[in-house]
Amino acid sequence: MSAINILAQFVAGDTAPKIMLVLALLVSIFGIGVVVSSRRNRVTTSPQTRELASQTASNLTSESIVERDVSVRARLSKASSAFAGAIATALTSSSITQQTWDDLEEALLRADVGVASTARVLAPLRELVKAKKITQPSDLMSALQNEMTAQLSQNSRELNFDSSLGAPNIWLVVGVNGAGKTTTIGKLSAQQSALGRSVLLAAGDTFRAAAGEQLETWASRSGAEIVRGAEGGDPSSVIFDGVARATSRKIDLVLADTAGRLQNNTNLMEELAKVRRVADKGSGKVTEVLLVIDATTGQNGLTQAKQFSLATQVTGVVLTKLDGSAKGGIVFAIETELQIPIKLVGLGETIDDLVAFDAQEFVSALFE
Ligand SMILES: Nc1nc2c(ncn2[C@@H]2O[C@H](COP(=O)(O)OP(=O)(O)OP(=O)(O)O)[C@@H](O)[C@H]2O)c(=O)[nH]1
């Protein structure tokens, strides 16, 4: 009753200024609401990013190693079923004949092992058969598996990080366009942060419009800093600036992204050679040059490896998209012909889909 009275008196008076007063009150209440809710959103963004970084760290603990083995095998299934199927067919006969060798050779070539590497893998087996140390096709299978493992195990696969440097380590990431360089940097950044290293990403791919934004997304996902340059700017100077920033902030590791035009573009090779020289001239030191190769490109990867290696002195290969390829044999061609170790393998598009290359695990997965 009294509320109705108040309302009646309010309406009976001079209404216009009062309506204005009510409207002003409503606008202020709405405004305060918007500010409070946007603050809440801002506060929740940063712990989410931190949680992602810590999830990545926990993905790398020993508890997940068994799961990792299972998942590596599962994701290599395309490569392994093609290879294992061809080898099994080659070895179905009751004795070892010329046909057996022809079939084995074909299976290895189809899996992209390459002509020279295939000959190198089969030569010791031919000796064993000649000396009658192997007489059954089934024994040839395990001898082949052992030989392939042995030929891969000669290189160190450690990522070079010099903690006594007192300056940032620089890892240059090179490769043709679309190979997976930027994605690999994002994954590597998360892994290295999880190891307790501070990371800065240098956006040396200034050719492609979206490259900087793509790297920026990976920087926030992995909790790394980023230095970007102007689009079309000098890639070497972006990387130089990145190293300078990392030095002044005592950041341990600079991951430098680069552009990936076609490998037969001489200018790209000149550009990369310059990037490498300039990166080494600053306050940091290039301790790793990772060449990213898309496994689905097959033998072409070998040509790429030769050219990039000449320009930048590649120290390790990251073989990406092995989850979608039946061509795992390129691993042998690269390692045995070029003596460049495969250090990491990409098995998918998400942040934890990068694993250390394990020769034994890889070969046994191929034969399953
Ligand atoms: N399935 C699968 N996809 C991958 C892998 N690594 C990268 N990719 C995908 O490959 C595509 C190209 O990856 P990027 O990282 O942009 O390649 P890039 O070498 O930086 O390419 P440019 O910047 O154009 O030179 C993206 O769609 C990635 O998600 C992998 O290991 N497996």
Ligand SMILES: [Mg+2]
């Ligand atoms: Mg890129």
